[in-house]
Amino acid sequence: MVVAELAQYVATGLLVGGVYALMSIGLALIFGVMRVVNFAQGDFMMLGMYLTYFYALAGVDPLLGALLTIPPFFVLGWIVHRGLLARVTGGGDPQRQMDAQLILTLGLSLVITNATTMILTPTPRGIRTAYATQAFTVGPILLNEARSYAFAMALVLAAALWLFLTRTDAGRALRAAADDPEAASYQGIDVRAMHGLAFGAGIALVAAAGGLLATYYPIEPSVAVNFIVLMFVAVVLGGLGSIPGAFVGGLVIGLVQSLTLLALPFQLQNTGVFIVFLLVLYLRPQGLFGRRARTV
Amino acid sequence: MSLRIGRLAVTVLLILVAAAALVVPPAPAAEDVKIALVAPLSGRWARQGQLKKMGADMAIEEINSQGGIKALGGAKIVLREADAGDSVEKAVSAAQRVLTREKISAGIGSWLSSFTLGVTEVAERLQVPWLTLSYADSITERGFKYTFQTSPVSSVQAEQALELVTELAKKNNRPIKKAAIVGDNTAATVFFFKPLREKLLAAKGIELVVDEVWTPPLADATAIAQKLRATQPDIVFYGATNFPDSIQVLQKVKEFSVKAPIQGVGAWLVTPEYVKTLGKEMLDSIQTVVATHPMKGQEEIVKRFTQRTGEPFMTQDPLCTYGHVWLIKEAIEQAKSADPKAIRDALAKIDVTSGPAATSFYPNRIKFDERGRRVGATPLIVQWQGGEPFTVVPTAVATRPVAWHK
Amino acid sequence: MPSHARSWLAIAAVVAFGLVLALVLQERYHHRVLTLVFLWAAMGLAWNIISGYAGQISFGHQVFFGIGAYVTVLLVVKLALTPWIGMGIAVAVAVLAALLIGLPTFRLAGIYFGLATLAYPLIFRIVMDWLGYQEVAIPMMRERPAWFMQFSEPRSFDLLALGVLAATLVLSRAIETSRLGYRLRAVKENEQAAEAMGVDAFRAKMAAYVLSAAPAAVVGAVYIHAILFIVTPDAVFGLLVISQTLVVSLVGGIGTLWGPLIGAAIMVPVSEVLDSTVGDRLPGIQGVVYGAALMLIMLGAPEGLYWRVRQAVRARAERRAAPARAVTLPPMDTTPASAPTSTVLLEVRDVWKAFIGLQALSEVSFDVREREILGVIGPNGAGKTTLFNVLNGFLLPDRGTIRFRGETVTGLRPSGLCRRGLGRTFQVVRTFPRLSVLENVMVGAFVGERAVGRARAIAGDALSRVGLGDRADAFPGGLTTLELRLMELARCLATAPRLVLLDEPLAGLSTDGVDVMIAMIRRVRAGGVTVVIIEHTMQALLRLADRLLVLDQGRRLAEGAPAEVTRNPVVVEAYLGKRWLARMGTPAC
Numbered sequence A: 001m002v003v004a005e006l007a008q009y010v011a012t013g014l015l016v017g018g019v020y021a022l023m024s025i026g027l028a029l030i031f032g033v034m035r036v037v038n039f040a041q042g043d044f045m046m047l048g049m050y051l052t053y054f055y056a057l058a059g060v061d062p063l064l065g066a067l068l069t070i071p072p073f074f075v076l077g078w079i080v081h082r083g084l085l086a087r088v089t090g091g092g093d094p095q096r097q098m099d100a101q102l103i104l105t106l107g108l109s110l111v112i113t114n115a116t117t118m119i120l121t122p123t124p125r126g127i128r129t130a131y132a133t134q135a136f137t138v139g140p141i142l143l144n145e146a147r148s149y150a151f152a153m154a155l156v157l158a159a160a161l162w163l164f165l166t167r168t169d170a171g172r173a174l175r176a177a178a179d180d181p182e183a184a185s186y187q188g189i190d191v192r193a194m195h196g197l198a199f200g201a202g203i204a205l206v207a208a209a210g211g212l213l214a215t216y217y218p219i220e221p222s223v224a225v226n227f228i229v230l231m232f233v234a235v236v237l238g239g240l241g242s243i244p245g246a247f248v249g250g251l252v253i254g255l256v257q258s259l260t261l262l263a264l265p266f267q268l269q270n271t272g273v274f275i276v277f278l279l280v281l282y283l284r285p286q287g288l289f290g291r292r293a294r295t296v
Numbered sequence B: 001m002s003l004r005i006g007r008l009a010v011t012v013l014l015i016l017v018a019a020a021a022l023v024v025p026p027a028p029a030a031e032d033v034k035i036a037l038v039a040p041l042s043g044r045w046a047r048q049g050q051l052k053k054m055g056a057d058m059a060i061e062e063i064n065s066q067g068g069i070k071a072l073g074g075a076k077i078v079l080r081e082a083d084a085g086d087s088v089e090k091a092v093s094a095a096q097r098v099l100t101r102e103k104i105s106a107g108i109g110s111w112l113s114s115f116t117l118g119v120t121e122v123a124e125r126l127q128v129p130w131l132t133l134s135y136a137d138s139i140t141e142r143g144f145k146y147t148f149q150t151s152p153v154s155s156v157q158a159e160q161a162l163e164l165v166t167e168l169a170k171k172n173n174r175p176i177k178k179a180a181i182v183g184d185n186t187a188a189t190v191f192f193f194k195p196l197r198e199k200l201l202a203a204k205g206i207e208l209v210v211d212e213v214w215t216p217p218l219a220d221a222t223a224i225a226q227k228l229r230a231t232q233p234d235i236v237f238y239g240a241t242n243f244p245d246s247i248q249v250l251q252k253v254k255e256f257s258v259k260a261p262i263q264g265v266g267a268w269l270v271t272p273e274y275v276k277t278l279g280k281e282m283l284d285s286i287q288t289v290v291a292t293h294p295m296k297g298q299e300e301i302v303k304r305f306t307q308r309t310g311e312p313f314m315t316q317d318p319l320c321t322y323g324h325v326w327l328i329k330e331a332i333e334q335a336k337s338a339d340p341k342a343i344r345d346a347l348a349k350i351d352v353t354s355g356p357a358a359t360s361f362y363p364n365r366i367k368f369d370e371r372g373r374r375v376g377a378t379p380l381i382v383q384w385q386g387g388e389p390f391t392v393v394p395t396a397v398a399t400r401p402v403a404w405h406k
Numbered sequence C: 001m002p003s004h005a006r007s008w009l010a011i012a013a014v015v016a017f018g019l020v021l022a023l024v025l026q027e028r029y030h031h032r033v034l035t036l037v038f039l040w041a042a043m044g045l046a047w048n049i050i051s052g053y054a055g056q057i058s059f060g061h062q063v064f065f066g067i068g069a070y071v072t073v074l075l076v077v078k079l080a081l082t083p084w085i086g087m088g089i090a091v092a093v094a095v096l097a098a099l100l101i102g103l104p105t106f107r108l109a110g111i112y113f114g115l116a117t118l119a120y121p122l123i124f125r126i127v128m129d130w131l132g133y134q135e136v137a138i139p140m141m142r143e144r145p146a147w148f149m150q151f152s153e154p155r156s157f158d159l160l161a162l163g164v165l166a167a168t169l170v171l172s173r174a175i176e177t178s179r180l181g182y183r184l185r186a187v188k189e190n191e192q193a194a195e196a197m198g199v200d201a202f203r204a205k206m207a208a209y210v211l212s213a214a215p216a217a218v219v220g221a222v223y224i225h226a227i228l229f230i231v232t233p234d235a236v237f238g239l240l241v242i243s244q245t246l247v248v249s250l251v252g253g254i255g256t257l258w259g260p261l262i263g264a265a266i267m268v269p270v271s272e273v274l275d276s277t278v279g280d281r282l283p284g285i286q287g288v289v290y291g292a293a294l295m296l297i298m299l300g301a302p303e304g305l306y307w308r309v310r311q312a313v314r315a316r317a318e319r320r321a322a323p324a325r326a327v328t329l330p331p332m333d334t335t336p337a338s339a340p341t342s343t344v345l346l347e348v349r350d351v352w353k354a355f356i357g358l359q360a361l362s363e364v365s366f367d368v369r370e371r372e373i374l375g376v377i378g379p380n381g382a383g384k385t386t387l388f389n390v391l392n393g394f395l396l397p398d399r400g401t402i403r404f405r406g407e408t409v410t411g412l413r414p415s416g417l418c419r420r421g422l423g424r425t426f427q428v429v430r431t432f433p434r435l436s437v438l439e440n441v442m443v444g445a446f447v448g449e450r451a452v453g454r455a456r457a458i459a460g461d462a463l464s465r466v467g468l469g470d471r472a473d474a475f476p477g478g479l480t481t482l483e484l485r486l487m488e489l490a491r492c493l494a495t496a497p498r499l500v501l502l503d504e505p506l507a508g509l510s511t512d513g514v515d516v517m518i519a520m521i522r523r524v525r526a527g528g529v530t531v532v533i534i535e536h537t538m539q540a541l542l543r544l545a546d547r548l549l550v551l552d553q554g555r556r557l558a559e560g561a562p563a564e565v566t567r568n569p570v571v572v573e574a575y576l577g578k579r580w581l582a583r584m585g586t587p588a589c
Helices: A002-034 A041-057 A062-068 A070-089 A098-120 A145-167 A169-179 A181-186 A191-213 A228-238 A243-263 A266-283 B002-022 B043-065 B088-101 B113-126 B154-171 B187-203 B222-231 B243-255 B272-278 B299-309 B316-335 B340-349 B355-359 C004-024 C028-053 C062-079 C083-105 C110-130 C154-176 C179-189 C191-196 C201-228 C233-237 C239-252 C258-281 C285-300 C305-320 C384-391 C414-419 C437-445 C452-465 C481-493 C511-526 C538-544 C562-567 C569-583
Strands: A135-138 A141-144 B033-039 B077-083 B106-109 B130-132 B147-149 B178-184 B207-214 B235-239 B262-265 B287-290 B380-385 B388-393 C344-355 C358-369 C373-377 C399-404 C422-424 C499-503 C530-534 C547-552 C555-560
Touching: A002 A041, A002 A141, A002 A145, A002 A169, A002 A191, A002 A228, A002 A243, A002 B222, A041 A062, A041 A070, A041 A098, A041 A191, A041 A228, A062 A070, A062 A145, A062 A191, A070 A098, A070 A191, A070 C285, A098 B043, A098 C239, A098 C285, A135 A145, A141 A145, A141 B243, A145 A169, A145 A191, A145 A243, A169 A181, A169 A191, A181 A191, A228 A243, A228 A266, A228 C110, A243 A266, A243 B222, A266 B207, A266 C083, A266 C110, B033 B043, B033 B088, B033 B316, B043 B077, B043 B106, B043 B299, B043 B316, B077 B088, B077 B316, B077 C258, B088 B106, B088 B113, B088 C028, B088 C201, B088 C258, B106 B113, B106 B316, B113 B130, B113 B147, B113 B187, B130 B316, B154 B187, B154 B262, B154 B287, B154 B380, B178 B187, B178 B222, B187 B207, B187 B235, B187 B262, B207 B222, B222 B243, B243 B272, B299 B316, B316 B340, B316 B355, C004 C028, C004 C154, C028 C154, C028 C179, C028 C201, C028 C239, C028 C258, C062 C083, C062 C110, C062 C201, C062 C233, C062 C239, C083 C110, C083 C201, C110 C233, C110 C239, C154 C179, C154 C201, C179 C191, C179 C201, C179 C437, C179 C452, C191 C201, C191 C414, C201 C233, C233 C239, C239 C258, C239 C285, C239 C305, C258 C285, C258 C305, C344 C384, C344 C530, C358 C384, C358 C530, C373 C384, C373 C538, C384 C422, C384 C499, C384 C530, C414 C422, C422 C481, C437 C452, C437 C481, C452 C481, C481 C499, C481 C511, C511 C530, C511 C538, C538 C562, C547 C562, C547 C569, C555 C562, C555 C569, C562 C569
Parallel strands: B033 B077, B033 B106, B106 B130, B130 B147, B178 B207, B178 B235, B235 B262, B262 B287, C358 C555, C373 C530, C373 C547, C422 C499, C499 C530
Antiparallel strands: A135 A141, B287 B380, B380 B388, C344 C358, C344 C399, C547 C555
């Protein structure tokens, strides 16, 4: 019985973590390639939830709808990069421009949230799916269907991103641009285009994560506040800019949230996450999957 | 390049500021009586603020179309709303702004008890009477003279609600022996749960079998549903004020086939968005304690409300502001003055038992004690039936008979 | 750079202007906006100490703001203790918290540090809720309002907030002009170089963190009493506090005390104007406009308004200024002959260092004698720079000991070694780009001198000695390679070293430049300083070195007089190659 209960906690944690993982890899991609800390990431997720909702109104199953958010959000991300971020990050010295980009994305986040509240009203909405309240039974363990589907899709999308980065020319060029923008540009890689690609893909991934979330989570303009901090924690935990790191980071957060309940009062659940986060950073300052910065 | 953008930025900024300056509120006629509504109209609680505004607007329209305030020669009431946004700083700023810009006779707000605590501080210093629906005991524990609370305070609500619920359960031959407390740790919920946990349940011989309180946002409700399933309580006191948290809990409860009756603590559980998100079947027989809700005899008001707003039904938030505006009107009639101090004195002495103000609160009598709390204020129990929440307890004002959880 | 008196005058003018506004304004709401401007400016300035001057962007500074608020209010509520005293206790608690947080967190660098700091206020927020402090209202004290900071006259809050702002401005100015200020800027610009110049980066950051925690706590306490009247975990530990702080600081520009002041003076009123005009009519639009305004400002002035304006003013001034001068070579004195002594200054014994998959140094042992010039040669990847990094403390050897002036120094930080008299320069010159040439050198001078004035004199002297006296006010960006190398040498000399490690000081120099540099190095030795030099240019090294140390694949291959070493067949085989051997028929010098 105790084992079964523990197994249920672990399974629940992993399922919760699956969507954190997908939310976080988009952020990790953007940070890894552009060194941009995107405060508006959660708002794009919220928009992805709404788009999936409108797809669902038109009769598209939300699981498919989540995938269908990818193309429009890739384009949106590309445009946002061209129109806004490229003007302050450029392709050059990433360190110096950090500050402007923080406020730029903060402003973008304010605009998106408030405009959405005004246009789509603050009333929460939800996609009613049968699978939100059904579960697969595996022995004594219940696996919520909606979260299981979301988890599987998150795995597929993360794997697709990984294959893209390691097996395609564009992916390799992207990684080259991330590692050393200057050297990459000498090799004829258009660093600015690579940044646009990374930002577009990062936004598309988080929108898809939002779509999957919407299969069991209500949608409101301020929904991002419930997730944005956890996304950053996952990305830092995994090692800033590391895609597998962010994925594992997301899973770890879900697990810690779930297992914390065995040790701490429910109210302190997220302190468990933050304490694990700080401990990992103290012991491995570069995160779980990060590369140690060169000293000299 | 960057110079051009800089100039563009400055130009756009200037235009924006100029546009902002041009949008000036229309000047009211001299004899109008101005009432302030400070509520969150933007940000994450905008929905609640909008509902409050709907109720106030409706009351004002009614008053004005019925000839305004008679004691002041038919003066009209106008509403000055100020957006409390999503922080205490903005809420207090909004109150300060609206109360010092113009001569305001009385104010209403601000939904979230932390906002109300800050806003009433301003009202107290500026000596403007303030009506609030917030439950927190602390609001009327500071010795303020200008704050009037129409809702039963949290500590009293818990006691009264428990009384009503145990009575109801007994009548349905399902006496309560085991209870669960499930909810977040926002102020309103905490102050309701505290007396339950500390003394009330024990006094009734009820065993507390589950006590799970989380900090919003809730990551996942599996652990809660598991505990409820394992202990099978006879009632679940439930307080999840953050909408997504609540949806997750209710979905999990269904997924785990938990059979315990759910007794909510607050009006957040009876909003139209619950039907849209969960469907009416899942909600049926879930009930909650509220400060007020449309009662028997208010059918006309509800009909007018749903027609003018398009909302499917009327709930606590708009009904409260509706009653508050009417109450202010009554006070002005009695004070025969739009002066805030005179209105405050009238409110302190007021004792009405009929009219739209009195019928909006239970029991239908408005009289305040020296702390500014409404004498005898008692909560109602509202139950979801067929996708709509109805007042079911007390029976005298119930719009539907209660259907106890099977 | 404005003179000291001008800056203090400007601060006085700002405070006087604030005072006038506080007295002139009539409407209560306007006073509230004014108080908000003062408080957010002060909060921005507090943040600016750690994130602007020291460059450690913190996303968790509201932890001190919240501590200030909660400690003060809880003392009023529980013990009826006046906030005037409570504030002092709050500052003490905040300073303690800063030490406890900083100690582990400064192990992290850059954005990792920033995001890690975010965890602390979020933990506090959850814990405060858990403890039952969801909403703590300040009890109204009708008896002695002023004693409990409860003024009914809004001007009193203006003046209180202005006082806090003035104190923070003075603190910021004092830091800017102190040794700590220079050190912080050096750490921000290039932490490695700062360490090598004797700056204990960890201690400097800790000092800045503590100094920025104290005013943040005071601001938090006053904010609650003047603005909120109630404290909730979200209102003081939440994300809105840090985003407002970031907005006022980054819009205004960081690293200067004027930035947060400008940011708050613009953004707070803009936000309030938007709220009170369009916001109440069409709720939500104020957020859209405010967000758009932030974006536009950042597009137009990515480094903040202060720097943007300054840049524009500078550009105009420089157009009027004379064009760049030609390089003046340092005047050559007749160098007194100097010979190495037999005293061993640096003793390296059995040093090993491995990186993942690479043995960088194996079994390296050698001595450096006082007043000699020791050349270190070896092919690329021989471990020369790794050796320097081990010697000056950037890297910890896996095994072995290093003794400097008779003391075992293995494991000391670079700053500690620098203070003991071991200086170094870098293969690629490491400047502090936003410090003037003189200020760059001053960072070195602060090793032995606490007072800013005397450090400036020492730095000026060091600059004249390398012939850069008239470039003191220039910025490193405008210097030639030779001038940069000379500046780095001057900065190193300003630390008054006994031994300097020069990492390829001749790289990238023209023939004339090499001559100048060689003459300079000779003069350094003539001044009694021992020199260890890595160089690729064999010719130059043969002209310069008393002895040579040859490294190959991390091992010591040979050591001895140049003539001897260059004839050593093992060396010739491994490093110089057979063609060199043929040319070595005639000695180079």
